[in-house]
Structures are given as C-alpha cells and as structure tokens.
Amino acid sequence: MEDILAQAKKVAERVEVFQVSSKVTPIHFEANRLKQIQDKESTRTAIRLIKGGKVGFAQASGFIEPETLVEMAVETCQFGMPAKFDFPNPKVYPKIDTFDLQIDAVTIDDMVELGEQLIAKIRQHTSDILCEASISRGIASVHIINSEGGEASYNKSLFSMGFEGVLIKDEDMLFVGDSHSSCHPALDFRPIAEEVIKQLELAKRNVSISTKPVPVIFTPHGVASSLIAPLVSAFNGKLVLDGASSLKDKLGEQIFDKNFFLWDDSTLPYQVASYPCDDEGVPSQRTALIDNGAVSHFFYDLQTAALANTQSTGNGSRHGGLPTPSPSSLVIGKGDTSFRDMVVDIKEGLVVEFLIGAEQGNILNGDFSGNVLLGYKIENGEITGRVKDTMVAGNVYQVLKQLEAIGNDPRWVEGFLLTPCLYCSSLSVASRAG
C-alpha cells in the first residue's frame, strides 16, 4: 500500500489507498443435507487521487503493478468530479468492538453439527419440509492510508447462519426462513429454529382475505421487506442533495408519528455493520435520522457532505467503486405494545411477515407494493391462518405518519436492522381470492 501511495504522490496532489482482505468459509446444506464447503480468499485495493482538483479512481483485485493502478486512476482524473473535501486525519477513533477471537476456534465440524441440529429441530416439527441452510465464518481486514497522514485499520470477525425451508402440498408452496449474523460466533441454532417453527405454526392452514383496506401489523421481517428501502433512499444525503428525496425540504419537520424514532448506528458492539471508521477513514457515530417523528438528519459521505455544506456522518461505503452514502445498522425505537395486544385489537386484518417485490415500485415517492410471500389473517383478535395470492400497496409516509402502536419486542433482522413490530391502521389489500 505504501508503494502505491508513494507512486501516486509523484503525480497527484492528494491520494488515498484503501485495502480490504477477507477470508470466509461458508458451508451450504441443500435438500436437508450438507452439499458444499467453500473457502474464499480475496484482496481488493482501491486508489482515489486528486489531480488538477479532480477525483480519479481505480481498483484492482489480485496482483497489479502499483504503476499500472496509478496510471488507471490518473486516466480517469481529467473527467472526474471536482474534489470538495479533504482526506481525513483524525487523531483518535472510537473503540468499536468488531472482532471476537473465538472466531478462530470455530471448526468446520462445529458448523456442520450446527446446521444438522438446526435442520433436525425444524424437521422434528414438520417432517416434510425441505431445508436449505448456510453457515459462514470469516474475517475481514480493512486498511486505509492517505497523503494527509491519515491512517486507519481494523479487523472484523463475521459469523452468520441462514435458513430457508419450503413445504409443498399439491400446488401450494409455503416458504419460511430466518437468519442471524454477528461478530460473535453464536453457536446456537435455537433462536432461528424457534422463529421458523412459529412461522410454520401460524401458516398451518390457508385462509382467504378480501380486497379492501384493513389494519396491518408488520413483523420485524415485514418492516425490513416493506418499509426500509424507501426510508433508506429518502435519508440518503446524496438523494437529498439531488432533490430526488421526498424529504429534501423537510428537515426539522414532524412528518412521522411522534413516537417514531430511527437511528443509523455504526458503533454498536459486535454488530456486522459496525466499524470504528467508514470506508473513507471518517470516525463512526450514531446519527438520529428521525427523532420524535421529526426529520432530524440525513446520512453522508465526505464529498456529498461538502457539496451540501455539512459534515460526513461516517457513512461513506464502497460498493465496488467510489465511496457513497450508505446506512450502517438501522435501529427503530421500541414502543410499549406487545404483538399479542396488537392482534387482539384487530377485528379483521393482516400480519405481513415477508413481502416480495416491494422495492420495485416508485420508492423515491415512498410507494411500496408487493406480493405477500408470508402473511397471516387476523379475525376477531386471533390469527386464523395464512393468506396468499395477495398484494398490499401503500406509501411509507402515510403508514408511518400515524401508527396505532409500536412493539415492545425489537429483533435484529437481515443483519442490519433492529426493529419492533409496527401496527398501522389501514393499508390497501388486493387478493385473487377476494
């Protein structure tokens, strides 16, 4: 890395070199049994340089001569955007726990046993279910240096376990699933088994629902698959800057339920989305995005923050190119109502567990619309069974403007979202059966 920095300094005013190396070992179970063991090792080096006031970028995976990488970046500089930021050189970084030494003690045999136990537990409940599971352990190392003397590096341990099951009866397919990830090697299959068994219990029989607006409860998975994509784009500083966010001129306004809170938090210990610094070397922080229902802040990287006359929130993240604003862990504030009390309150309604296709509508406007892959009907305060061939459609700003209740039972889903159940008074439902 130092070689590349030295080479680039000869031709550019300012330079940053970013390197990430990882070694990950996933194992995959298919059709109830172990099918594949993988070992993936990769190293990626990216260079960002500023020459003539403009940003150039190049990246290499695998071996490359430092001169070649620098030449590639220089070639792009003449067309690059004017740099409005300085590479950071903070003296201290927050201490964020992202590495658990225990990861090295996890053997492939441990992982195989864990997967077998998980599948056995679920098949003990429903013997006909066909299971797929993945368990993965890994280590990633991030290192950033820049020409302003800034330097940051950290290691992260990663452990994840995911389960998907399908139960087929005649032409009816039922999909259930759950996953868990952490920097701790959590060698316990029970939380996932319990969640999946709960889904199987609630979906035991199919019931029909009619086409009309009804009250809806989003479970934590339901929140992740329905409401998060429009919120993430609306709070992205870059979309705000472009005027493409519905919230562009709403800073400080209370447009959500006054009990609704949302944070971006990269400082939570041992969460897979946590880090001491982002991919530009900016220290991590907790940022309130929605505070008592008011739009409190947007999330930024260095360049976007500079263009918007504000500070980076430590959300510069690389997805194969230049850093761009991306959320770390998202946390929705918990309320005081149990799931049970929400269900009891509903005469006729729907619980949304998994929605597919919701990210394919006009999310910029806050719209979501999708097919209820897994959802349950509520009749007279009781869950009566699973609904299918059913679509829901709504707008995230209308749904979150006034919530009937917020759950007291937050849960991590998809590795990046901690959320309780959310209960909204009315959502449009369309069903083939109805």
Place this chain on the structure above:
Amino acid sequence: MQDKIANSLKGHNADYVEIRLEENKATRIIYRGNRLEEIGRTSSLGGNVRALIKGGWGFVSFNNVNKLRDKVELAVNQARLVGKETSKFSRLEPVTDVVTAEIEKNPTAVPLAYKKKLFDEYNDIILSTPKIQTSNIGYNDSQRKITFASSEGTYIEQTKVDISLRLAAIASEDGQVQQIGLSLGSQGDFSAIEGLQEQVKQMAHRAVGLLSAPQAKGGEYIVVLDPVLAGVFVHEAFGHLSEADHVYENKRLQDIMVLGRKFGDKHLNIVDGAAVSGLRGSYKYDDEGVSASKTYLIREGILESRLHSRETAAIMGENPTGNARAINYLFPPIVRMTNTYIEPRILSFEDIISDIKEGIYAKDWYGGTTSLEMFTFSAAEAYMICNGKIAELLRPVVLSGNVFVTLGNIDAIGNDLQMNQGGGCGKREQSPLPVSNGSPHIRIRSCLVGGS
C-alpha cells in the same frame, strides 16, 4: 499456463475437478443530475477450483493464482468431508477451444472522452426537460477472459465483452417524485447504446407526465403487456421455475413440474438458449464447458424440458442444456437462464386490445422477483384500456401472479417479438448476470394489480 493448469489437475483422487481463471477489465461511469459523479476503472485477476467427491462439493476461490496445486488439494479435501453418496455428473467429451469476442465497436477501444460526450448529450436532454428534478446515468463495460480446464481434459478459453447502460429521469412537483428509467445493453457493441436521443427525450417527458397521473385501483384486471414487460414476466413467472436446481432434489416439486404437464394454451411456446446468437445471454460454452443449446421449456402449452447443469441433468436423468453459469470467479456455477422468450404468433396489437372493455396496458420494466410459485413484476408505465382503446396514463403498477394459474390465463399472443437487453438477473448472491428477455405483446385475462 495451459500445462501448469493441466499439471495441477493431475493425480487427485476425486470424481471431478475443474479450475477457472479470470482476468477482467472494466470501466464504470455514473452521472447524478449535472454531476459526473464517478468515473473509474477496475482490473481483476483471480480464480477458483471446484471438486466433486461422492456427491459432495468443495470450492476454493482466490486472487493469488500461484500454487494452484495447493488450491486443488484444499478443494478436494473439502469435497471429501462432504461427500457420502455417489457422484452423478453428466458425461462430456473433452473439448479444446479458444473463443474470441468478435465485436464491431469494442467499448475498450472507445476513448473515455467519446463516452463522456455521448452521456453528456443524453443527460442534457433529460435535464433540459421542464419539471425534471434530476437524472441518473449508470454505464458499465467489461471484458473478461476466462480460462477453464477440467480433470476430464477439457481446456477452453473464452473472451466475453458486456455493456450495460441505465438512464433515469426523475420529475418532481409539490412533494411528489416520479421516475422513469431506460435500460439497454449489448454483448460488446458500443453502437447499441448510441443514437438514443429521441428515446431519452420521450422518457423524460413520460416521467413528467406521471406527476399528474392517478394510481390504479388494486384488484384483478385484464392486462396487456408490451414486449419488454412480457419478457420480464416470462423470466420471473416461468424461467426461474424451469431451473432444475430448484427441482432436482425436491420430489414434490418434481411431481408438479413433471414433463408433459399442461401450463398454457396451444399458442404458448417458451424458449431459453445461449445458442440464440448476438444477445447478452449468448455464449459458446457454459461455465462447466458444456456447449450452449436452445431449449423449449414449453412447447404448445406443454412442459417439454428444463434448464440444467451437469449435476442436475445427471440426477434427473435428462440431457445437460449448457445453463451452468457463474457471475465471476468468486462463485461456483449454478443453473441460470440465458436468453428467454415467448415465441411470436399472429395477432396484431389492435387485435389484442380491440375487445377489452376495461383493462390495463402495462409497459416497460422496473423490476421483478419470484418465490417460484408467486411472482411480481413491475411496469415503468401503465395506461387504462377502455372499450378497446388506450386511455389515461396511470402511475407505474406492480403486478403479481401465480405460476400455476397465470400462464394458463394468457389468451392472446402478438406477432411482434422484441428482445430486451437491459436486464440483469439475480439468484442466490450472484447478481446482476447478463441475460436477455423477450416476447411479443401478450394479454393475460386475469392478473392481480397492486394499488389504492
């Protein structure tokens, strides 16, 4: 290099071993509004080894391509830990071949300044349209050289070039934000994305038009899909379910997906094939060294065959179709679509809509996904159909169906097949894989539409 690879593959007590090495050079350009936000180049060198023993797989990926023999040994040891049954893998005669990319206007030879000038022009067209708030343009090109060798003696070098371009116009007024996108691609010919000025202009005007359009009312409708959206429909509604890796170890799904089963009326023919040339999903050999083919998934409404890797074909006792694809060296090949389409029939667009009293005409795609049984696909543009005529513009709609019902509900197929090259397919973690989809106009007599 060929000898080095061949030597690394020798002397392992495995049922099958393969090595894949890949060199990739890519360029990406992103505009947001009037900012050329990112212009960057990437280069990548890496590979993988996959080994099969007694039905179990080991897979090792790496960037450091030295010491290949050690990597083969690691993959073989992993496979040995997994395998407890008998390997089933279709037989294949060894092949030695070098496949080059023959391209009219290779993007790697087009100067950055030339690309920038073209995109500046498209961007100016979008941004100069009244009520347009901003624009997005994302361009990617890549050239990959893939070397594949197996313990059976196959050695293939293939060079593949791919181009994709996505343009979006975003209109805004009174707190409402609406957008329309245009996606294009080609198997390397840069001229496929030139000369789009008129299309880009229309796209920007349509985005503005959506600001004052009403939302559809949710429910079941007669819908007519244009060739682009019908292509996404066939990909989501049926293509994924024909991928044999969903079926090969699932006895119940095999009973449902039994060859010879009726899925639609006699007019329905659905094809997938990388041997259909000149499209983004076209190639000579798949990532297991199997020659590309053209496969009738549905012929005259009847399930005729499905898409296979060598393993799924052997286990199901069917023929391999050359559909095992890996997005890059970080992943093992899995069963994927290539170029998927509904074959054209004889009806004109007017024939299709003339007797519809009330329905929805949905055009162009925004996205699509499937759970195999239930699927959704979203239109970028939609209109009411009233008394056989196209009526008012609607906000974009999300449509949803059930594979066992919806294909049988197709009651009219047009004569105007078009292939869309702008799509990318995602499966497991491998996305976006270059594919193409297509269809003529089709009519579905009952389809669920999400709405207010």
